[in-house]
Amino acid sequence: MLQQLKQKIQKLGFLDSAILPASFLGEEEPRFKAWLQKDMHGEMGYMNRNIDKRLNPSLLVDNAKTIIILLLNYFPESTQQDSSAPVLSKYAYGTDYHFVMKDKLKELLQFIQDEVAPCSGRPFVDSAPVLERAWARKAGLGWVGKNSNLISPHHGSYFFIGELIIDIELPYDEPKLVRDHCGRCTKCIDACPTKAIVADRVVDARKCISYQTIEVRGELDAELKGQFENRVFGCDICQDVCPWNLKSEPHNEAGLKPHPQLLTLQKQDWETMQRPLFNELFxxxxxxxxxxxxLQRNLRFINDDKANHNE
Structure with a gap:
């Protein structure tokens, strides 16, 4: 049964996986609450809600017995051609990963229901209160790096994490804690232009370029002007410099392939983009x-960055 399940997971295109008992994550509570108490989540008020559900899977799925943690590669084959163009995070090149990964998780749930045993369950992809990195770390799929990303010793960190929580027991993988391989390396901390990595494995979201360009609803933090390094949506800097991402290999997931025009956009194309092109591309x-x-707000902000820098 376990071999069949693993074969299905591989056929669905997942990079790695682990099957664990759905248990209480009590060890994560003090760390998570300390981060919240320092207001490092910024405007992400949802992070401060449902803390009990983040720690206890049975509050998300009645009678939860098993959690399957899955990784999906999003490292692209090619990146943007114009080095002077505003930079888009690699994870956003293709179809929204929430849709791509949730479809795969739903298919996996259906497989379990049809081929293993009747059950109930729910897929989770970064949009519900699940501490995905904590589960992946507990499962032995990697360690949490100094930039707070999960890093796999086999695959680097360019992957999404999703979970399937179900109400039946399955044969469990033996969790093997992966030791921390960051050592004395501080490349991610040194490279972060806004100094958002405020301590080892602690990121102040309010300073993070990804948070600013994606989560902030009003104007961006004026104190960070001149520090975005041309990032218009998201930021990969701390991952780009990580030596473990030398292991990253391009994905072959059709849903994550970029729009044919996206990577060829020139700087001028971004700056003159109108809503019809935006709608087509994204x-x-x-x-x-x-x-x-x-997006227009972000473009204005990084253009102000460059104008101020050139004065």
Whole structure:
């Protein structure tokens, strides 16, 4: 049964996986609450809600017995061609990963129901109160790096994490804690232009370029002007410099492939972009989260950055 399940997971295109008992994550509570108490979540008020559900899977799925943690590669084959163009985070090149990954998780749930045993369950992809990195770390899929990302010793960190929580027991993988391989390396801390990595494995979201360009609903933090390094949506800097991402290999997931025109956009194309082109390029993209007006705001901000820098 376990072999069948693992074969299905591989067939669905997942990079790695682990099957664990759905247990209480009590060890994560003090760390998570300390981060919240320092207001490092910024405007992400949802992080301060449902803390009990983040720690206890049985509050998300009645009678939860098993959690399957899955990784999906999003490292692209190619990146933007114009080095002077505003930079888009690699994860946003293709269809919104919430849709791509949730479809795969639903198919996996259906497989378990059809081929293993009747059960109930729910898929989770970064949009519900699940401490995904904590589960992946507990499962032995990687360690939490100094930039707070999960890093796999086999695959680096360019992957999404999703979970399937179900109400039946399955044969469990033996969790093997992966030791921390960061050592004395501080490349991610040194490279972060806004100094958002305020301590080892602690990120102040309020200073993070990804948070500013995606989560902030009003104007961006004026104190961070001149520090975005041309990032218009999201930021990969701390991952780009991580030596473990030398292991990253391009994905072959059709849903995550970029729009044919996206990577060829020149600097001028971004700056003169109108809503019809935005809708065409990003109609199914995570970039819809900030919207056309949000993208324009971000473009103005980074253009002000460069204007101020050149004065």
């Amino acid at each position: 109609k199914k993209s995570a970039v819809k989260r900030t919207g056309f007006k949000g």
